[in-house]
């Protein structure tokens with residue numbers, strides 16, 4: 001079907017000192033899975049909250065399934081039934097069991113019998129591997145389990161559209177995957193969804209369309225291939241480039257290495273590097289940078305060491321590029337060097353280049 005399920009026309013939201021939405025107009029069709037990405041504070045959550053009437057737009061019109069929801073006479077509850085929303089913070093009732101949480105809306109708003117609501121709830125919990133938690137309380141579940149239960153509760157209301165507001169941002173990294181796989185399953189069933197997310201690999205894999213939001217507008221709207229591989233506009237290009245490359249410069253002995261190791265791990269995880277690649281990258285930082293480049297640098301500032309880490313999808317490689325000024329210096333130039341041999345064993349390729357007083361040490365993992 002090709003008709004719009006949501007039409008947004010000249011939507012604007014202003015607060016006293018900020019205008020998170022400037023002038024958003026867009027059509028969303030049934031079955032589309034739209035990920036909304038972009039820098040912090042650019043109106044992504046505000047857009048979802050306006051669509052779900054959790055915020056009152058300052059100007060503009062929103063039409064959901066033929067109903068003008070921005071009209072003062074619109075019955076908010078009817079609109080909300082068409083639209084489920086999943087929040088960062090789960091929003092389960094702490095004093096009710098998981099199955100009670102899932103049954104409540106079905107009984108109160110859809111008019112289902114308790115038995116029907118229970119059966120549907122159990123079916124959904126079974127589908128996502130949580131049937132054995134039906135009689136537990138939210139506090140007895142992990143963050144990932146709570147979020148999966150919150151999604152089941154939303155799905156139980158048979159919405160036409162589900163809005164997800166950063167559904168994995170509050171989770172421990174180990175639990176992100178289980179929640180994303182439930183959302184992926186819904187996409188596979190043809191559910192219309194809008195997802196504000198910072199999980200770029202997921203956004204790319206699961207979406208039919210991406211909104212790149214910047215400074216209160218949908219700055220670029222395109223397919224995942226367009227936005228991630230071939231963005232048409234300048235600010236999208238800069239944002240996407242920053243996602244793909246981890247860049248650090250002016251590395252000296254005072255550099256916060258423990259913090260950098262964590263950043264490297266997070267970056268690697270977001271790029272879906274294997275655990276082996278992440279470990280190898282950390283080892284390279286330890287051996288090449290801390291044991292070789294920095295001690296050899298003399299006055300490190302003069303060498304001006306910088307590092308870029310980048311993922312090459314084509315070759316499934318993590319590439320680390322160290323750049324530094326000064327005389328030609330290969331950190332593992334000595335054939336007998338033990339750590340050099342170890343790093344060589346873990347990497348696919350190693351290369352040292354020198355031109356015009358500038359060294360580049362490149363290592364592919």
Ligand SMILES: Nc1ncnc2c1ncn2[C@@H]1O[C@H](COP(=O)(O)OP(=O)(O)OP(=O)(O)O)[C@@H](O)[C@H]1O
Pocket residue numbers: 015016018019020038039040041042043044045046047196
């Ligand atoms: N209730 C509010 N009152 C005042 N300002 C608000 C309110 N809600 C949001 N804002 C401001 O509006 C701007 C956009 O916020 P919004 O949460 O939509 O951004 P976002 O793109 O979702 O960011 P993030 O990725 O960090 O969640 C921010 O500057 C925020 O501080």
